[in-house]
Amino acid sequence: MLTVEKIGGTSMSQFQDVLNNIIKGNRKGDALYNRIFVVSAYNNVTNWLLEHKKTGEPGIYHKFLQGEDFSSALDDFCKRLLLINDGFADIGLDLKEARDFIRFRVDQAKTILYSLSKVLASGYVNQTDIYLAAREILSSIGEAHSAWNSTNILNNNGINARFVDLCGFNDSEPLTIDQRIHKEFKDIDFSKILCIATGYTKGTEGIMRAFDRGYSEVTFSKIAVDVKADEAVIHKEYHLSSADPKIVGVENSVPVGHTNYIIADQLADIGMEAIHPKAAKPLELAGINIRIKNTFEPEHPGTVISRDYISPEPRVEIVSGSRKVVAIEVHDPMMVGEPGFDGHIMQYFQKHGVSYILKSTNANSITMVVWDNPKSVELIKVLTDVFYQVTARPVAIVCAMGTNIAMPGFLYRATKALYEKGINIESFAQSLMQVNMQFVINREHYEEAVIALNKELCHHKAS
Helix, strand or coil: CCEEEEECHHHHCCHHHHHHHHHHCCCCHHHHCCEEEEECCCCCHHHHHCECCCCCCECHHHHHHCCCCHHHHHHHHHHHHHHHHHCCHHHCCCHHHHHHHHHHHHHHHHHHHHHHHHHHHHCCCCHHHHHHHHHHHHHHHHHHHHHHHHHHHHHHCCCCEEEECCCCCCCCCCCCHHHHHHHHHCCCCCCCCEEEEECCCCCCCCHHHHHHHHHHHHHHHHHHHHCCCCEEEEEECCCCECCCHHHHCHHHCCECCEEEHHHHHHHHHCCCCCCCHHHHHHHHHHCCEEEEEECCCCCCCCEEEECCCCCCCCECCEEEEEEEEEEEEEECHHHCCCCCHHHHHHHHHHHCCCCCCEEEECCCEEEEEEECCHHHHHHHHHHHHHCCEEEEEEEEEEEEECCECCCCCHHHHHHHHHHHCCCCCCEEECCCCCCEEEEEECHHHHHHHHHHHHHHHCCCCCC
């Protein structure tokens, strides 16, 4: 059985556990092989290179954009990577070889970025393309660092491992992402070699142009499809659970066990990605199941996401949501019976690059829930100038999702659970497919709503 397995940055930073729980485990001899590991950069490394994913704090990429001294910043960054390396010496990392590799790779990046800055200064090229190229070059350093280190550690632990460098630093071939992946993997005997691949892949189309920070999952997905993997495994520092353990408590949160790609899409839509939706589609179309496992509970089978799974018994599988959303309501007396009125509104959403999570309508108003960010702030200003009455207020959205909830009772139980906690439903949506009940509530009630819905709907054993 050939598996392609992705390891996230938080898990990679605790590589001793990855080595013991995932790569070695109870495996010996040939059982160690027939696996390809796709690794992310160590925790925070990509934040230092680009910008902090959550806070937006600028990294080295910002210095390049501003024409500042990115070379010295990369030198300081390299020192931080060498400190990370020190933490792996006791599990087999050759510190001298590791130092030589990452210093050379950072120097390569500096040379290319310097050339790009000169081309940019000439004024003859499209700025956006140069900026994207710089972003690609910087982001690749983190994955090359962690993948090289991991391969070195495994080889020094008696495992025949190969570093599969998809970053393309040492060639100028104009390959697409798919072509590069196919070229690098086509002649490998997976039964004898354990592959450690970079989560970043260089391609003519630019992996960050379409996927930005979700690129490692796209690499993972494309590798699985190319090698015709039997299963794609994602190792995280937590289970895919019925609700966030930090909110409901570990004792009240159970691993989901089984769900399908439709539910994975619902999760991605509210920012709780089991896997990036653009990475999930190729796997779904190829009929490859995804298994999400907890790095620190290696014996647990985790949760399987498959194409055709429907829970044999009616159940809500996951309660999730977000406090970082805004409800925008457009009200206009002229909306009644006017074909295409919402299409007119959507033109402004498209122009400003804003996608809605929920839409609810009545005769003369349309409510849409969007992410609370600078794009939505600008959109609200424009809508206010154009339409009769626009109201916007910060809210939370909480969702109850399941592959088998299309029957009487679930909506009643959900609304009753919220009512009993004194939580008013400001807006609501559910499609005919009936896999996701979406409730818009006041922000201050978010955690309480998640606890109430999890307690009422999700106290089941994972099947």
